[in-house]
Amino acid sequence: MIPVAVNNLTVAYHRKPVLQEVGFEVPEGKLIGIIGPNGAGKSTLIKAVLGLIPSASGEVEIYGDSYKKQRKRVGYVPQRGSVDWDFPTNALDVVLMGRYGHVGWMKRPGKKDIAFAKECLNKVGMLDFADRQISQLSGGQQQRVFLARALAQDADVYFMDEPFVGVDAATEKAIISLLNELKARKKTVLVVHHDLQTVEEYFDWVLLLNLRKIAFGPTGEVFNMENLQKTYGGRLTFLQDQQVLVDETKQE
Structure with a gap:
């Protein structure tokens, strides 16, 4: 079954379209990069698919059904800048939030959930920081905690909004290792990404987006x-001498 199917999705802010009739079907078990210039609608696309913002028209299906009915099968890593890192909680508690879809919001996570959350922290190299307040973590460490939270959801399809932005080399390596592990487990991962130089190395498929779908397919x-x-x-x-692609929107 198709993990994500988007059909003629249109999103508008103040009647101005920011996504226009976008449609694609995501193959299972692939790492998919979503790329395009600033303002292209990349983050908007993810938020619309997850029902975080309303769409003007179109349909989205997760494994053949609505997102609301398939919520447990979906993991989400938002942009780090959109999170209130001053909220008084520690890293383990943040990761445990990923278990609420399984245990329910009115129940406390049990021993198995806590053990699984610690396992997820360990996978991203953050187990030693389980009791650390999230406000005391570096940017890269905070990003790893949110990746661990997504892992704790034990989802089938993951959406990650710019997970590589503002992280150090060690964290980027940890993220790539995690993505490849998810792929090996036949999970499907869609990642908003800016660095064009690493697209071919990181992703199996690519969605090129600029308000509309420009292209979608194997990288x-x-x-x-x-x-x-x-x-x-x-x-x-395009710097032909060095064979390097530069997205000049990153300099704006």
């Missing part, structure tokens, strides 16, 4: 200069 087939020019226009520079 080797659709991640090419023709589609990148359609996606970024004049904001894309």
Whole structure:
């Protein structure tokens, strides 16, 4: 069954479309990069799929049903900048929040849930910080905690909104290791990503987005200069001598 199917999804802010008739079907067990310039609607797409913002039209199915009915099968890592890191809680409690879909909001996580949450923290190298207040963690450490929370959801499909932004090299390596582990377990992961230089290395499939879907498919087939020019226009520079792609929107 198809993990994520988006059909003619349109989202508008103050009657101005920010996503227009976007449609695609995600294959199972793939790492999928969502790329495009600033303001292209990448984060909006994820939020609309998850029902966090209303859509003007279109349909979204998660494993053949609505997100509300399939919520337990979905994990979400939001942008780190959208989180209140001053909230008085420690790393373990944040990860345990990922278990509420399984135990229910009115019940306390049991011993098995706590053990599983610690296992998730260990996978991202943060077990030693389980009792640390999240406000006392570095940016990279905070991102790892949120990845552990998503792992604790034990989902089948994951949405990650710019998990690599503002993290150190060690955290980026930990994230990639985690993504590959999820893929090995036949999980499906969609990642909003900015660094064009690592797209081919990190992702099996790519969605190129700029208000509309420009291209979607295996990275080797659709991640090419023709589609990148359609996606970024004049904001894309190709340094032929060094074979490096530069997204100039990152400098805005």
